[in-house]
Amino acid sequence: MNTLGEIWIQLFKNGSFGFILLLVINQMVYFVLLMSKTNRSDKYKFAAHNEVKYLKRTANLFSIAIFFYLFGLISGWLGLAQSYEFIFVAFMAFMITFMIGYGFTMYLQYYYPFVLEKRLRAIRFKKLKSSSGNYMKLLNELEEDEFMSDEMIALEDASEADFDVWIDEVSGEKVIQKYDISEKALICSKCNFRTLKERKEKILKDASEFEEGLLERTYNCTYCNHRELKEVKILSWSKRRELEEI
Numbered sequence: 001m002n003t004l005g006e007i008w009i010q011l012f013k014n015g016s017f018g019f020i021l022l023l024v025i026n027q028m029v030y031f032v033l034l035m036s037k038t039n040r041s042d043k044y045k046f047a048a049h050n051e052v053k054y055l056k057r058t059a060n061l062f063s064i065a066i067f068f069y070l071f072g073l074i075s076g077w078l079g080l081a082q083s084y085e086f087i088f089v090a091f092m093a094f095m096i097t098f099m100i101g102y103g104f105t106m107y108l109q110y111y112y113p114f115v116l117e118k119r120l121r122a123i124r125f126k127k128l129k130s131s132s133g134n135y136m137k138l139l140n141e142l143e144e145d146e147f148m149s150d151e152m153i154a155l156e157d158a159s160e161a162d163f164d165v166w167i168d169e170v171s172g173e174k175v176i177q178k179y180d181i182s183e184k185a186l187i188c189s190k191c192n193f194r195t196l197k198e199r200k201e202k203i204l205k206d207a208s209e210f211e212e213g214l215l216e217r218t219y220n221c222t223y224c225n226h227r228e229l230k231e232v233k234i235l236s237w238s239k240r241r242e243l244e245e246i
């Protein structure tokens with residue numbers, strides 16, 4: 001084995017540790033920033049916007065680290081002498097890395113949203129203590145209106161924002177948290193919080209020229225897990241055209 005090869009192998013191994021270090025720093029920065037938000041609606045907003053971004057960066061750094069590590073490892077086994085062997089090893093390491101990276105991307109795209117939603121719910125609905133040390137009560141949509149301004153109620157009705165009103169029943173202290181809602185949420189018939197979200201849509205019957213179709217929508221409450229099915233009519237084609245002309 002030539003010395004130049006050994007130096008390269010060592011360099012790649014160290015490179016892989018370098019990227020692992022970057023990944024740890026990246027993830028730590030995220031948690032420090034998250035923890036620095038004292039207001040829970042700020043924390044919620046930060047997590048909702050940034051958690052996946054930071055995780056993607058972590059996954060990328062991890063993939064690069066794997067690439068360097070594999071490159072060093074396979075080169076070590078083969079004892080590289082020729083430059084074409086370098087290319088072959090790089091190609092193998094890249095293919096393995098690519099598969100791992102692809103796995104991470106799929107996980108973050110399709111499975112992680114459920115994990116994130118659970119984490120966001122935990123941030124938002126965690127028990128809140130008032131300044132006098134009592135646990136506060138979270139009011140539902142029926143109870144909260146009397147504590148909210150008209151502007152807040154209007155924003156809620158327009159699905160622009162959702163407000164959580166917490167009351168200390170002993171001291172009367174009130175805390176209101178505002179959440180921007182990207183996905184429209186409806187009021188859950190079981191727990192009365194505005195946390196009922198559409199999950200899927202299934203066409204039961206297609207609409208035709210003169211006949212209405214039927215659509216089934218499944219809703220899930222992110223607060224109490226209540227599930228609701230709603231059937232919605234789909235306009236017939238002729239009716240739809242008629243309405244579009246108006």
Ligand SMILES: [Zn+2]
Nearest residue numbers: 188191221224
């Ligand atoms: Zn509910």
